[in-house]
Amino acid sequence: MDVTTAPLPTAVADYEVLHLIGAGAHGRCYLARPPARLGLDEEVVVLKVLDDRVGEQAFTRGVRVLRAVSAAASPYVVRVFDAAREDAVREDTAVYAMEHCPLGSLADSARPLARIEVLTALEHTARAAHDLHQAGIAHGGIHPGNVLLVEEPGGMLGGRLSDPGLARVLTPGAVVTGTGRVDPLAFTDPALITGAAPSRRTEVWALGATIHRALTGVGLYDEPLGPQPLDAIRQVLTTRPQVRPGLEPAEAALVRACLEDSARLGTAADVADGLAVLRSLP
Numbered sequence: 564m565d566v567t568t569a570p571l572p573t574a575v576a577d578y579e580v581l582h583l584i585g586a587g588a589h590g591r592c593y594l595a596r597p598p599a600r601l602g603l604d605e606e607v608v609v610l611k612v613l614d615d616r617v618g619e620q621a622f623t624r625g626v627r628v629l630r631a632v633s634a635a636a637s638p639y640v641v642r643v644f645d646a647a648r649e650d651a652v653r654e655d656t657a658v659y660a661m662e663h664c665p666l667g668s669l670a671d672s673a674r675p676l677a678r679i680e681v682l683t684a685l686e687h688t689a690r691a692a693h694d695l696h697q698a699g700i701a702h703g704g705i706h707p708g709n710v711l712l713v714e715e716p717g718g719m720l721g722g723r724l725s726d727p728g729l730a731r732v733l734t735p736g737a738v739v740t741g742t743g744r745v746d747p748l749a750f751t752d753p754a755l756i757t758g759a760a761p762s763r764r765t766e767v768w769a770l771g772a773t774i775h776r777a778l779t780g781v782g783l784y785d786e787p788l789g790p791q792p793l794d795a796i797r798q799v800l801t802t803r804p805q806v807r808p809g810l811e812p813a814e815a816a817l818v819r820a821c822l823e824d825s826a827r828l829g830t831a832a833d834v835a836d837g838l839a840v841l842r843s844l845p
């Protein structure tokens with residue numbers, strides 16, 4: 564059934580569901596009113612309901628990741644308030660509640676963005692990734708759809724990295740290509756596909772691909788990838804990522820420095836600093 568026409572649940576766990584925001588590769592996101600037990604100042608939160616069944620052990624691992632992410636205390640990571648298993652919608656359903664970022668993401672922003680705003684959101688994302696890395700956590704799925712947009716206290720646009728490591732922990736068997744607006748595979752260091760573990764290095768690659776897409780509107784590969792997941796994987800493993808026209812020389816140099824095999828930038832903080840320099844250029 565098309566999720567956009569599926570009947571809207573009125574409640575999930577003890578949340579009052581208001582409306583469907585959208586669906587991604589791993590689940591659906593609803594705007595919802597949180598239960599009083601959380602004691603939140605927020606009137607609404609985003610409730611993500613995962614598509615795949617999540618067993619007890621995977622859920623426990625997911626909660627551990629959430630605690631570690633919360634302990635990393637990055638101001639640039641989307642705040643997650645709660646996680647629960649829920650059998651009312653379907654057996655073994657996992658849900659989690661996070662802060663609502665009403666301006667959408669770098670993949671589907673609610674309004675057109677100035678270049679400086681895109682660079683700021685990207686810099687925040689790289690800082691978020693670095694904060695997680697310092698805490699020993701690899702995000703594992705950085706792409707423009709996971710860069711949510713917020714208005715900072717001074718009125719400037721900011722970026723928040725969402726979904727840190729969760730989908731990987733909760734639904735480890737899920738196919739890596741997506742049906743959503745962005746294909747996560749196009750933002751995955753090919754080394755990960757051939758067996759490398761997520762690391763600072765693979766996340767710097769993902770940041771480079773994310774910067775490229777956000778600034779040019781196109782990906783490093785001919786898209787859509789596919790048509791089948793295996794075709795997509797073959798395409799990514801046999802094609803060299805191409806830095807496309809449309810970038811200023813300094814922007815192209817930063818993207819290349821993220822993708823380099825031999826002299827890749829060492830940390831996400833280096834990427835963030837590079838973005839800060841780009842922001843300061845006339």
Ligand SMILES: Nc1ncnc2c1ncn2[C@@H]1O[C@H](COP(=O)(O)OP(=O)(O)OP(=O)(O)O)[C@@H](O)[C@H]1O
Nearest residue numbers: 584585586587588589592609662663664668708743
């Ligand atoms: N915290 C949030 N605040 C506002 N909108 C959100 C939030 N989280 C997700 N969304 C929006 O909900 C929709 C679905 O998001 P979701 O994270 O499920 O998709 P995705 O990033 O494409 O997929 P996935 O992360 O599962 O690979 C998107 O339009 C996304 O921008």
